[in-house]
Amino acid sequence: MELKSIKDAFDRVANKQKLSYSKTNEIVQMLSQEIEKALSIIQNSPSSPDTLLDHRSVLADVKKMFVEVAPVNQLEVAEKELNAALTKYPKVLEKQLNPDISKAYRHNVDFDTHIVNQIIANFFYRQGMFDIGDCFIAETGESECSTKRSFMEMYRILEAMKNRDLKPALKWAVSNSDKLKQARSDLELRLHSLHFLEIAQGQNSQEAINYARKNIAIFADSSLPEIQKLVCSLLWNNNLQKSPYSEFLSPALWNNAVKELTRQYCNLLGESSESPLSITVTAGTQTLPVLLKYMNVMANKKLDWQNIEQLPVAVELSEEFQFHSVFVCPVSKEQSSDDNPPMMMSCGHVLCKQTINKMSKNGSKSSFKCPYCPTDVDISRCRQLHF
Numbered sequence: 001m002e003l004k005s006i007k008d009a010f011d012r013v014a015n016k017q018k019l020s021y022s023k024t025n026e027i028v029q030m031l032s033q034e035i036e037k038a039l040s041i042i043q044n045s046p047s048s049p050d051t052l053l054d055h056r057s058v059l060a061d062v063k064k065m066f067v068e069v070a071p072v073n074q075l076e077v078a079e080k081e082l083n084a085a086l087t088k089y090p091k092v093l094e095k096q097l098n099p100d101i102s103k104a105y106r107h108n109v110d111f112d113t114h115i116v117n118q119i120i121a122n123f124f125y126r127q128g129m130f131d132i133g134d135c136f137i138a139e140t141g142e143s144e145c146s147t148k149r150s151f152m153e154m155y156r157i158l159e160a161m162k163n164r165d166l167k168p169a170l171k172w173a174v175s176n177s178d179k180l181k182q183a184r185s186d187l188e189l190r191l192h193s194l195h196f197l198e199i200a201q202g203q204n205s206q207e208a209i210n211y212a213r214k215n216i217a218i219f220a221d222s223s224l225p226e227i228q229k230l231v232c233s234l235l236w237n238n239n240l241q242k243s244p245y246s247e248f249l250s251p252a253l254w255n256n257a258v259k260e261l262t263r264q265y266c267n268l269l270g271e272s273s274e275s276p277l278s279i280t281v282t283a284g285t286q287t288l289p290v291l292l293k294y295m296n297v298m299a300n301k302k303l304d305w306q307n308i309e310q311l312p313v314a315v316e317l318s319e320e321f322q323f324h325s326v327f328v329c330p331v332s333k334e335q336s337s338d339d340n341p342p343m344m345m346s347c348g349h350v351l352c353k354q355t356i357n358k359m360s361k362n363g364s365k366s367s368f369k370c371p372y373c374p375t376d377v378d379i380s381r382c383r384q385l386h387f
Contacts, residue, residue, distance in 0.1 A: 009085075009092040016085040020078040027071045038062045104291040114142065121145040123277040126266075128155045147269065154265045161258055166195050169261060176268060185264050189219045190257045193230055197248050205234050283321045290315050327385075331355045331371055342385045347375035356382060 038058050045054055117140045124133030125148045137144060157168045173180065173188040180187055192215045200208040209231070216227055229245060236243030247253075263273040272279075294313050327336040329352035336342045340354045349372045351359075359368045360379050367376045 006092060006096055009089050013082075013085045013089050016082040020082045023078040024075060027069070027074060030069070031066070031071060034062055034065055101288060101292065104288055104295055117142045118145060119277055122147055123275050125151045126271065126275055147271065150265075150269050154262065157261065157265075158258060161254065161261070164198070164254075166191055166198070169257075170195065172265075173261075176264075179268055180264060183264060183267060185260065186219075186223065187257070187260045187264050189216065189223055189226070190253075190260060192216050192219075193226070194253060194257060196230055197233075197253075200234055200237055201240070203237065205237055208234060279321065283317055286317055286321070287315045327352075329355050343382045344385050345370055345375075345377045346381040347373050347377060349373065350385060353384075 038061070041058050042055050117136075121133050121137050121140075121142065122145050124130070124136060125145055128151070130148070130152065133145065133148065153172075157172055160166070160168045170188075170191050173191050177188055192211075196208055196212055196216060199211055212227070212231060216230070220227055230248075233240060233243065233245035233248055236245060240246060241249055266273045290313060327342040327350070328334065329336065329340075329342075331351055332355045334340065334352060334354070336352050340352050342350050343353050343356055344350050345356070347370050349370055351371075356377075356379070359371075360366075365379075367378050369375070370377050
């Protein structure tokens with residue numbers, strides 16, 4: 001699919017539309033000014049026997065100007081150019097987009113209707129579309145989705161955060177503090193920091209310090225520099241926007257906290273931070289052109305792909321669709337585990353720990369050659385990766 005040609009055609013239509021709008025607006029403004037000018041002359045002219053003749057002269061001048069400008073002709077030219085671009089655009093779409101995508105899926109796959117319905121319902125609930133989810137469940141006759149209530153709680157917390165109310169978010173984070181620490185998330189500190197800044201901006205420095213001592217000081221072992229910056233910002237409390245700590249006024253702090261809470265909430269719920277259905281559909285959209293092209297080639301060769309276990313063509317996906325929840329060592333071909341975790345070498349390549357041990361002869365050698373590049377790998381600089 002030549003997306004560039006579609007984008008170019010769309011841009012041409014958009015540009016013509018802007019030009020048409022600009023030209024129309026220009027002509028309308030010019031005509032309005034001339035009409036207002038004529039009305040002003042007529043309204044301000046003194047009463048006299050010759051007034052009627054003067055009025056006719058003013059109107060004659062306006063009419064002459066209308067004829068000379070020929071606004072209709074000018075608008076027709078711009079409109080014709082726009083219509084020409086609009087007429088060509090559907091042809092470009094029709095040429096580049098194949099409306100028949102039925103060739104790209106297998107007909108001999110049996111889907112579990114119940115599972116598919118639950119996936120769709122779960123998508124609606126995780127997007128906050130609870131009324132639509134309930135309607136879908138009622139129409140399909142499915143049982144209530146197990147994640148509905150959890151996502152309702154999440155959206156109540158997020159809605160409160162949008163209104164700068166951190167109490168529900170802090171309550172959830174504190175109650176799940178141990179789990180967040182295990183996930184190596186700093187969400188609880190972020191939320192306490194935002195609350196600290198809210199108190200400080202209320203010009204109550206002492207209350208902010210008391211809050212920091214009670215709720216933020218406990219994170220000093222892992223986040224001392226961040227805490228020091230927070231406390232020092234109190235010195236600029238009356239003019240924070242012009243201080244070295246103006247970053248604390250950025251809306252990005254709240255936006256990032258919302259994203260992290262959503263990610264961690266879904267994580268503790270056993271769900272991915274992004275909707276699996278959205279990811280699947282989007283990834284499928286990217287791969288569809290390749291599949292359609294391959295299907296056409298197979299059809300010409302009179303081959304059937306229904307029983308092929310692996311596609312003989314490469315399907316490239318964007319980086320956001322490249323997941324590595326499981327790592328397989330490219331040397332030993334063994335899957336990583338807790339006892340044999342993936343290790344990144346100083347050159348950036350990754351091998352499993354047991355493979356590195358073998359290549360270094362169980363640590364008797366301080367360095368060895370990377371099997372994928374000519375770099376000498378220092379054993380002490382190998383770092384474990386966490387997926």
